[in-house]
Amino acid sequence: MATPTxxxxxxxxxxxxxxNAYQQTAALKTAIELxxxxxxxxxxxxxAALAAKTGxxxxxxxxxxxxxxxxxxxxxxxxxxxxxxxxxxxxxxxxPACLASMAEFLSSKQTRSNFDSLTEAVRKGGSVWSEGRxxxxxxxxxxxxxxxxxxxxxxxxxxxxxxxxxxEEGKPAKVLDIAAGHGMYGITVARKNPKAEIVAxxxxxxxQVAQENAKRFGVTDRYSVRAGSxxxxxxxxxxxxxxxxxxxxxxxxxxxxxxxxxxxAALKPGGKAITLEFVPNEDRVTPPTAAAFSLIMLANTxxxxxxxxxxxEKMFRNAGFAKSTLHPVPEMxxxxxxxxxxx
Amino acid sequence: MATPTxxxxxxxxxxxxxxNAYQQTAALKTAIELxxxxxxxxxxxxxAALAAKTGxxxxxxxxxxxxxxxxxxxxxxxxxxxxxxxxxxxxxxxxPACLASMAEFLSSKQTRSNFDSLTEAVRKGGSVWSEGRxxxxxxxxxxxxxxxxxxxxxxxxxxxxxxxxxxEEGKPAKVLDIAAGHGMYGITVARKNPKAEIVAxxxxxxxQVAQENAKRFGVTDRYSVRAGSxxxxxxxxxxxxxxxxxxxxxxxxxxxxxxxxxxxAALKPGGKAITLEFVPNEDRVTPPTAAAFSLIMLANTxxxxxxxxxxxEKMFRNAGFAKSTLHPVPEMxxxxxxxxxxx
Numbered sequence: 001m002a003t004p005t006x007x008x009x010x011x012x013x014x015x016x017x018x019x020n021a022y023q024q025t026a027a028l029k030t031a032i033e034l035x036x037x038x039x040x041x042x043x044x045x046x047x048a049a050l051a052a053k054t055g056x057x058x059x060x061x062x063x064x065x066x067x068x069x070x071x072x073x074x075x076x077x078x079x080x081x082x083x084x085x086x087x088x089x090x091x092x093x094x095x096p097a098c099l100a101s102m103a104e105f106l107s108s109k110q111t112r113s114n115f116d117s118l119t120e121a122v123r124k125g126g127s128v129w130s131e132g133r134x135x136x137x138x139x140x141x142x143x144x145x146x147x148x149x150x151x152x153x154x155x156x157x158x159x160x161x162x163x164x165x166x167x168e169e170g171k172p173a174k175v176l177d178i179a180a181g182h183g184m185y186g187i188t189v190a191r192k193n194p195k196a197e198i199v200a201x202x203x204x205x206x207x208q209v210a211q212e213n214a215k216r217f218g219v220t221d222r223y224s225v226r227a228g229s230x231x232x233x234x235x236x237x238x239x240x241x242x243x244x245x246x247x248x249x250x251x252x253x254x255x256x257x258x259x260x261x262x263x264x265a266a267l268k269p270g271g272k273a274i275t276l277e278f279v280p281n282e283d284r285v286t287p288p289t290a291a292a293f294s295l296i297m298l299a300n301t302x303x304x305x306x307x308x309x310x311x312x313e314k315m316f317r318n319a320g321f322a323k324s325t326l327h328p329v330p331e332m333x334x335x336x337x338x339x340x341x342x343x
Numbered sequence: 344m345a346t347p348t349x350x351x352x353x354x355x356x357x358x359x360x361x362x363n364a365y366q367q368t369a370a371l372k373t374a375i376e377l378x379x380x381x382x383x384x385x386x387x388x389x390x391a392a393l394a395a396k397t398g399x400x401x402x403x404x405x406x407x408x409x410x411x412x413x414x415x416x417x418x419x420x421x422x423x424x425x426x427x428x429x430x431x432x433x434x435x436x437x438x439p440a441c442l443a444s445m446a447e448f449l450s451s452k453q454t455r456s457n458f459d460s461l462t463e464a465v466r467k468g469g470s471v472w473s474e475g476r477x478x479x480x481x482x483x484x485x486x487x488x489x490x491x492x493x494x495x496x497x498x499x500x501x502x503x504x505x506x507x508x509x510x511e512e513g514k515p516a517k518v519l520d521i522a523a524g525h526g527m528y529g530i531t532v533a534r535k536n537p538k539a540e541i542v543a544x545x546x547x548x549x550x551q552v553a554q555e556n557a558k559r560f561g562v563t564d565r566y567s568v569r570a571g572s573x574x575x576x577x578x579x580x581x582x583x584x585x586x587x588x589x590x591x592x593x594x595x596x597x598x599x600x601x602x603x604x605x606x607x608a609a610l611k612p613g614g615k616a617i618t619l620e621f622v623p624n625e626d627r628v629t630p631p632t633a634a635a636f637s638l639i640m641l642a643n644t645x646x647x648x649x650x651x652x653x654x655x656e657k658m659f660r661n662a663g664f665a666k667s668t669l670h671p672v673p674e675m676x677x678x679x680x681x682x683x684x685x686x
Contacts, residue, residue, distance in 0.1 A: 010427075014415075019449040021367040026459070028362060033462045057466060057468025057469075059469075066637060069628045089353055090353065099355055099358055102362060116369070118370065123403060284405075285409050289360060291409060291410075294409060294410070295410045296366065298407075331355075
């Protein structure tokens with residue numbers, strides 16, 4: 001009689017490791033805080049050399065670096081650590097593509113505290129965090145932290161969006177960047193198209209970060225701001241493009257539709273709304289990172305979600321956009337939806 | 344000229360997911376708290392049916408179950424969720440092998456708080472938790488929680504150890520179970536060998552849990568206890584076996600050696616010390632779960648670690664054991680070291 005072989009019998013190891021998965025976040029965050037990747041990139045490739053460089057304990061660094069090796073962020077050979085291609089590109093402070101600042105926002109105390117209350121969030125179907133209840137109201141500290149820490153992550157998507165806007169062709173274009181945050185989406189368009197004019201809309205304190213970035217990238221002469229809520233502030237009209245990057249997932253669909261009606265009114269005929277989002281497939285479990293984003297919205301917002309393309313298309317149609325098309329962003333787990341206003 | 348292809352170029356996705364890895368722990372813990380796996384096992388296989396059964400919000404359950412599907416703990420087909428082989432065996436409350444209670448201890452508030460201070464722990468080379476500084480002192484609440492929650496995980500290793508002790512042969516055997524905790528290692532030997540007599544050593548409040556379990560498994564007539572520290576309490580002598588399960592990793596090697604000398608004195612000639620541990624290979628980065636255990640000890644203890652077999656063998660030799668052998672535990676990321684006292 002056939003009995004299950006030990007090879008197919010599950011073991012408790014994966015459950016054990018998932019209950020310990022928070023340790024992966026802590027280890028990566030600690031390595032970033034102690035600037036371990038930068039130190040290894042600069043040649044400190046043993047626990048002793050790292051201790052000399054960072055001032056931390058040799059034992060602590062040995063255990064941390066072994067753990068990072070197990071997680072695939074370092075390699076280890078003959079007791080010597082080295083960066084992987086991934087950590088050299090994204091975690092070494094000397095790399096222009098360094099994403100280390102992202103750790104600050106993604107695993108912030110507030111967000112982790114919201115996940116500590118995940119059971120309650122599942123019970124009520126939304127965040128228990130009072131500030132997360134209404135993202136149409138200012139929450140300066142949170143969004144300034146977002147603007148300051150998440151800018152480096154936008155490079156692939158902002159360049160992809162600039163490409164969709166044919167920025168390199170250099171034709172005059174009036175662009176509204178809604179909930180601009182760090183402002184990098186609009187700023188990238190302005191950098192690539194010297195005839196683009198950007199209007200950034202966000203809360204006043206957040207716009208300061210966008211304006212700092214506009215200055216840093218030398219586009220202030222074509223960069224203006226409108227302070228306030230995306231739902232209430234006068235947006236202006238006659239835009240060629242309106243950018244809606246990572247905003248819809250904070251709200252329920254009727255609220256999104258209200259915003260999209262305002263966007264439709266602000267666009268000139270033939271103008272385009274450009275939505276950047278985590279868009280899961282209809283099954284809502286693929287692709288993994290986009291689909292998993294729903295849980296982040298459940299924990300952090302009152303009514304947010306990661307919507308499918310069918311949901312977006314229908315909602316945009318209700319708001320006046322006859323047709324929307326979906327474009328996966330290269331190198332990123334996000335997608336862009338382009339919706340054109342009838343000419 | 345050859346340029347790197349986009350296929351080999353790393354993307355930020357894995358770093359993004361690692362900074363969010365704490366969410367995997369939260370989701371699994373929430374599913375256990377809401378008894379979602381048991382409800383699905385009982386046939387509630389849609390978000391609506393789960394909402395009716397658990398009283399939680401349908402939206403919350405849909406997002407949670409989608410996330411668990413992404414993580415591989417559920418399957419989803421035509422909108423209907425089902426248990427995997429793994430979750431049916433280990434997460435459904437109706438399964439005799441259910442490990443759900445483990446969530447309580449592994450991701451306890453205290454342990455997660457210790458990981459919140461991981462950067463400081465790496466700096467000093469040991470836990471910043473004052474209670475973790477000396478595991479030779481009682482810490483009742485913590486170890487009672489351990490004893491109550493971790494017992495189910497011991498099945499594979501306790502049965503393997505009972506096999507190494509040839510418990511099924513039923514020969515008279517006097518067994519000392521040091522830092523017995525839930526007591527399941529000694530109790531399993533007693534269950535399989537009606538002529539085995541177990542002496543359990545631990546802090547008084549923890550021994551109450553062991554005694555409850557001894558009663559539950561009907562071995563109280565051959566179960567006695569010695570309350571106190573493994574480093575100070577009179578152990579008795581003439582033991583055939585001394586069990587040292589998951590104790591050495593809390594201490595530095597000189598402290599372990601002190602304990603092992605006491606164990607050597609307590610054994611009769613030809614008696615065996617049985618050590619259950621996370622034993623990484625010499626490279627300290629494989630096998631992954633055993634090697635990663637070092638970080639848990641760094642965060643939670645003053646001087647603990649996951650030691651290699653070479654370190655254990657040398658330390659045991661110093662304590663009087665001429666020879667030790669290593670035995671991997673089937674289905675588990677741990678290993679057993681058998682050390683024999685000369686006849």
